[in-house]
Amino acid sequence: MTSDSLMLTPSTLLHASDTLTVIDDKSVISIYDIRSNRRRLFVLIMIAFSSIILPFCDTVYLPALAQLEHDLKTSTTLVDYTISSYLVTCGSFGLLWGPLSDRFGRKIILLISFAFFTAFTIVCTLARSIIVLLIFRSLQGGAISASLIVGQSVVVDMYPPERLGFAMGLFLVPLLVGPIIGPFIGGALASSFGWRSTFVALIIMAAISTIVILVFVPETHHYFITQRQLKLGKKIKTNTIREIHSISKPTFMPPWRPFVFLLDITIAPHIFVCATIFGTLFVSLTLIANRAADKPYSLSPFLIGLCYIPTGTCSLLGSLCGGYVSDWSAKRFSRIAEGRLVISLLGATLCPMGLLLCGWTFHFNVHIVVPLIGASMFCFGETFIFTSVAAFVNVKRSAMAGAILALINALSFVCAGLGIIGAIPLVAVIKFGPLFSLLAGLSSFTIIIAMVVVANQFRKTAFIIRASDLPKAESFSIKNKQIIEESTSLQWF
Template identity: 55%
Template sequence: MVNEELALTPTSLLSLETAKSCVTISTESSISIYDIYTNQRRLLILILLSLAGIVLPFSDTVYLPALAEIEHDLHASTVLVDYTISAYLISAGLAGFLWGPLSDRFGRKIILLVTFILFLAFTIVCALARTIAVLLVFRSLQGAVICASFVVGQSAVVDIYPPEKIGFAMGLFLVPLLVGPIIGPFIGGILSSVFGWRSTFIALGIMTITATLMIFFFVPETHPHLVFQRLSRKLPKNSDDKNTKAAFNVRETDIIMKPRFIPPWRSLIFLFDMTLIPHIALCNSNFSILFLLFTVMSNRLTEKPYLLSPFSIGLCYIPTGIGSLTGSICGGWVSDWSAKRFPRAIEGRLIFNLIGSFLCPFGLLLCGWSFHFNLHLAGPLIGSTLFCFGETFMFTSTSAFATIKKPTMAGTILALISSIGFLSSGIGIIVIIPLFKILKFGYLFSILAAIIFLLICISGMVIIFQIRKSNLTTTHSNILKTTPSSHALIDQSKDIIPIQLF
């Protein structure tokens, strides 16, 4: 319904005299950018993006059971073979800074398609590699392009789900990504035992082709501004209602920005945001240790007293994958529930997830000392499973929190989180694995557990401070509302947002 009321722009408050002459549309006749998708359509897009994203963890873990075979076949040292994992992660971290801003500029779908096609080409070269040098180079290139499925996929999920549902949606998005560590080593162990390690890259190529076709045919462009343009083109231009032609109301004007490329280094400014960096540090430290744990397990389980085959090693990753899977689903649900329980501060959605993350240091201690004293295989498996549950339980809520805090730069902030995680994972493998020969498993895992415990405490203090601060701000604003002023008219019209299209 069109009427003459006070109008508020997304960036400024008009004076009362100017506001009286503005023609606007109330929010009763406006739409949400999220309402253009039905629940079924949203869920379909989410599932397809998740299934496509499984290529990333599958690629990293599918050949873990065959590391010894690759070492023998390519006449390489154990260190160089392990470097194929770290090179993959480091290049993913460096390139991840780029894909987020590029998707903010050019859209989500085109970036996903280009990167999957490039990944397929690099996978073919890896399958044909005859030297460790070729495998190292093209594993690096694989990591550089496939990280886009994680960064851009999360951005697309943020595009289609409103803030109150983003935690659960992010948890569902991460489910197939976390199934990768389950089926990757399992399938890789079977393929390596029967057909050799090169067959793992052939399977990876088939998955990539399938993912590319799914995105091309069934996933639409989700970038808010591009969707907004598509909606505006559908307006009845020959309508007699001048106001219909002059204005088109969408409530989320703060996230609908003209696509622009933000230089990757600009995202580093978020590292100086003290309300954000403690949670990113905790999240990425756990993420880095996760990849380190997978690599260490693959090597340790081939030694005494375990002496497992590639197939048996693949089976050992099933409990950790289940832990990651349940942690992601539960973490997303708990994050949204916590946000409703503590609505005054964005940090409220992190409270219970942070408590759950205490499983990470406990799991590390159990896993490390079990390996240290050569205990039964159940010890390290239970410890690693608890760690994986706690890691994804916190990761889901942190991703949701960051995108809600910086909604106009979702791709950029998620790229920053992912890039730091991949970089620290790759560097950690290079630096920490040699230390196992000096400090042994128990002592080194204890140091890592202590670091995680300290980061949890710091993150908790920031959350408590922000919640108390928001409570004080809310109390102060309630006092101001009791004083009659011109702000009353502004408050009554705060939901009226005009957007000029023509």
């Protein structure tokens, strides 16, 4: 029987491109429904709580940079490099943690990474030279990057595509709370006990996160779930799971393989938007700490920590709003997967506007409140688009979503680390206004390119099929389905 003669109805399930197998609707469940909504939300909150340590580790000692420089008798440049080295390894090691979690499971990789992170943090606490601190800060970043990469994979494992925007936005909340409470707590600790106390706080947080993962976070990898259910003799059988064709025995994917998506014109522009904006975010946050400690502001570590509260709050709001708007936009512009990015890309324009306001007001020594308003605008726009892109790639390329997310995070953190290395000497030469104008121009360029690609995808789409209309149709030709898929297929450079 050929695909031209088959008709797809609500009582049948498509198992291959040219054959159909009839299955009783009542016997088919989704892999996403094996947990209740309450249980799924609880696991999401636990894994999100554990991931807060990644941004907290990066920002907790920003208010204490001057203290660290004096105590270790080093330069401002080398102290700032402890931040950039952390970010670079955080991005590059993420390409390894993702494939490892695909091969061996999510939970075991998270536990191993937190064990390494705790050991490296202990060495940082006892460091007596800037070289030792640089080396083990780099190892810190490599270890803790698993909390973000594997954490995102856990969210993708548990939530169906239609709810992924909301779930991803909720997952990112603690990651965005970290920049709020990190400098605030770090400033208070550094003022009272010195900069080493910030690393003691990280050790305590790592221990708590390890216990949370061990006790409350189950294995969520689809393949390992189905295998465990079969071994335990549960009622869930592989032939009753709707997503059976996407569940296969995991293999280790080479860490460099995700880079192939940089050749995909439907994915690459959005990857570059996230990478450039995220990199610019950390460059600006680091420079803000240095500028606030310098004349004419001369703020104490505690007050510098307070300056990050509005920026972190706006990051939090941007993530929540971005997830909601992403899901709404996906329904409103349901012609193609890029529909969920329409509003988000417009919101991302807050990033270059905020950079210009922050940079030039710092340049002319305007009251600290004004540049912080610009920084807050930028932070809102960054998380607003980042959440939407994370949901978009999971819908657009669900089979390789983990690899694409790992690539986005890797490039984002590497751009942040290298950006700090380049920006520190550059800001001394051209000052804040011109430097932030360059960063705003780079962000604007990537956003415009992404907008053009989305508009082009809408233009190329010949058919509009809303997901809500499919169950109402009495029949649907498989041949037409193939034509529609071809009309929205990959466009390569």
